[in-house]
Amino acid sequence: MLKALTALAYPRLCIETGRALGHKGAVTPGACVIELENVAYSYGDGALLTQVSLTLAPGSFHFLTGPSGAGKTTLLKLCYGALHPTTGNTLFFGEDVSRMSRDAVANLRRRVGVVHQDCSFLDHLSVADNIRLPLSVAGRQAEEAREDLAELMAWVGLTERAQALPPELSGGERQRAALARAVILSPDVLLADEPTGNVDWEMSQRLLRLLVELNRMGKTVLIATHDLSLIRAAKTQVQARVLRIVGGQVQQAGADL
Amino acid sequence: MTWREDLRYLVLGDGQADRIVPPSGFTARLTVFAAAAMAFLAVFALALALASNRLAHRWGAELAGSSTIRIVAPETQLGQQTEAALGILETTPGVAFARALTPDEQRSLLAPWFGRDVDLQALPVPQLIEVIEEEGFDPAGLRLRLAAEVPGAVLDDHGRWRGPLLASANRLRGLGWLSTVLLAASVAAMVSLAAQASLAANAQVIAVLRLVGATDRYIAQAFVRRFTLRALGGGVLGTLAGGVAVASLPAPPESVGFLEGLGFAGADWLLTLCIPLLCAVVAFAATKTAAHRALKRLA
Ligand SMILES: Nc1ncnc2c1ncn2[C@@H]1O[C@H](COP(=O)(O)OP(=O)(O)OP(=O)(O)O)[C@@H](O)[C@H]1O
């Protein structure tokens, strides 16, 4: 399985799917992938995030950390437009999300791969069907992507579990399936919320390697985690910026990480 | 994307997109049942509307287009007044044809009451004139002219009979259509409720689809196709059952004029094909509206 993960089959997939999809929509060239400008957010009772500015440059690798309940998941949701800031702006590829139609946001979201903290799937569909769901949503034929899918399943080591239903997967398998689903459209940016939340050390290292590999292919990566050892391990492999949410604001973490 | 693509998807489907909505038990059964029950009833409403339509036409045709003039006068003046009335009719616009009934014809009209051999001379029987109308016939004007020149003439233009008969036939037909509209509205309400329940139960599915970049349209059409096909299926079942029920109504005896009409004849059967289609169209519109509203709310 380790072999499958380190195999270099995946870059071909990324390049090909990227071309096949031919991303739609006029986007300011050279713009940041995702930008938050003075964003504040509250769920109603008191501000959770007070003034957050964040830019994800193309090809960068970020960690977002902070204590449980600090607002990491919330910040990620703001980043992919699932939540709208109370004040301030979110920019997707240089465009203000608040001025875009829901359909336009949906189209741009195909360029943002998301691994949810709770890794939700369509529980009545097989793992393979779940992983290729973004293809169907993007209007691509399942047939033309069959090879890509097989490669991707091998890459995350789920070939044998392809026909299982999501509720039958282990925590680590769910997270890998979620990762595969997040990257199948070859997105420009990957947002992962606690991707190693409920897996052992060895598995978390494997997932980290997958994420680092994606970053080497030029993808922008943002990982929310409170697992500091994961951050330390990543820093030996990639140049990562570590951000910390403190008191509703995002700060650059110290050199101790 | 256009309605053409909508229709294409509706008919042909899309293997993967169809399966994104989990097969759900009760909303599916509710939709099929509601559509089937309403289609069954709609068959009767349609039969009623068609029967009243036929009745109105028959009554209208039988009584329209002809009038009768009765000349009631002493024996000595009867012939003269009849001549005068015929003379007036000749110059009256809107009268296609007029003739006095022969004694034989008058005798046969009276036969049911007095027997075949009645002696008309011995009875004070009025002379009858049959008038066939055409475009522009004006009974009120004719009545005035007759009153001035033929004191014994009474014009009966059958309006007394025709009016109420036509009104009641039209009322029946109206009721038939009203029932059809109410049934369609009930299908819309039921399907709309079922679709809303299904959408609410699948909030998680919708969240996952949104996460991977599904547009409202993509999500909605999967639900819309499901409910449209279910309503179509239910509509077909209900219409078949209703059709069998109407076809197997015992044929009433000839003399019972009204019941005679309740049934489908010839091309009427083609009209029943509209019922399942109507179910499908109504379900399509109801689900589409419910889905877009729910998706807006969930945004
Ligand atoms: N939908 C919601 N409605 C109301 N409050 C919410 C909602 N979602 C999150 N919260 C609250 O907002 C705060 C931040 O939640 P969030 O999930 O962003 O934290 P987190 O940093 O991701 O935590 P963890 O590390 O445990 O995942 C928490 O106090 C949480 O209870």
Ligand SMILES: [Mg+2]
């Ligand atoms: Mg979280």
